[in-house]
Amino acid sequence: MSKTLVVxxxxxxxxxTKKVLDRFLKEAQGKTTVIHRDLLKSAPPVFNETSMTAYQLRGFMGxxxxxDHAEAIKPFDTLIDEIAGVQNVVFAFPTHNWSEPGVVKTYIDAILQAGRTIMYDAQGKASGTLKNHKALVIFASGGVYEEGNPRRTIQNAFTFYLNAIGITDVTFAAAGGTLMGPEATEKAIQTANAIVDGFVKRVDQPAQASA
Ligand SMILES: Cc1cc2nc3c(=O)[nH]c(=O)nc-3n(C[C@H](O)[C@H](O)[C@H](O)COP(=O)(O)O)c2cc1C
Known part of the structure; x- marks a missing residue:
């Protein structure tokens, strides 16, 4: 059975967002082993001078x-080992001020590391190491942001973040319009749930080369 990390x-x-995540958890029961990284309960580490020096020494100078450097990088490596050990990763967060909340970006900054999740070849070309992972990004937003709208930031950002570490099979379950009344909210939940159900169906399948 596959493993799924929920962040x-x-x-x-x-x-x-939680309602849509709950749909995932219910549908995924018995189909994948879920590991939960709740950023409310354990905040990801922020780089300080020691850990940033450690990152540069290891990641860019090999x-x-x-x-102190080995010690300082440990909390970052814990998160990288955790995501590296699963086949699926599910993100669930609200839209705050036109992006993912800062703590989610802090998690992303912790796991996007040269020398661990991003490798550079002799020509300086980067490639991600998590090539067999699939990702599902669940998020609600008060507004609805169609393709091309400059406020549609989360799909763009998460595509970049996840592609950087090798994850190209990325599915977005966006529940847009939650500040537009109960009917719009219900419709948004149904739309996102259908996307979640599609993801659950292939939770044990290999990642698609480029989704
Ligand atoms: C601090 C804060 C900032 C928000 N900023 C945005 C925003 O930039 N764009 C948007 O569409 N909705 C925004 N909203 C509305 C939320 O995205 C919306 O309520 C959504 O349902 C939150 O997800 P949740 O229901 O899972 O908490 C904001 C809400 C809060 C509390």
């Missing part, structure tokens, strides 16, 4: 780390 940040007790 969530859901601070709203009435969260629409040096083995020791002492």
């Amino acid at each position: 969530s940040y859901l601070p709203n007790s009435q969260s629409v 040096q083995a780390l020791s002492g």
Whole structure:
């Protein structure tokens, strides 16, 4: 059975995103083993001078780390080992101020690391190491942002973030329009749930080369 890492940040007790994530968790039961990284309960590490030096020494200069540097990079490596050990990753977060909330970006900054999830060849060309992963990104937004709208930032950003670490099989379950009344919200949930159901169907299948 495959393993799925759920990375969530859901601070709203009435969260629409949570309703869609709950659909995933219900449908996925018995089909994949879920590991939950709740960013509300354990915040991802932020780089300080020591850990950033460690990252540069290891990631860009190929040096083995020791002492304070080895210690400082551990919380980052824990998150990388965790995501590297699964076949699927599901993100679930609200839209705040036209993007993913800052703590979610902090998680992304922790796992996008040269020398671990991004490798450079002799010509300096980057390639991601998580090539067999699939990703599902669940998020609600108050507005509806169609393709081409400059406020449609999350699809663009997560495509870049995940492609950088080798994940090209990326599915978005967006519940847009939650500030447009109960009917629009219900419709948004149904739309996102249908996308979630499609993802669950292939939770045990290999990643598509370029989804
Ligand atoms: C601090 C804050 C900032 C928000 N910024 C945006 C925004 O930029 N664009 C948008 O469409 N909705 C915005 N919203 C509305 C939320 O995206 C919407 O309520 C959504 O349902 C939140 O997801 P949740 O229901 O899972 O908490 C914002 C809400 C909050 C609380």
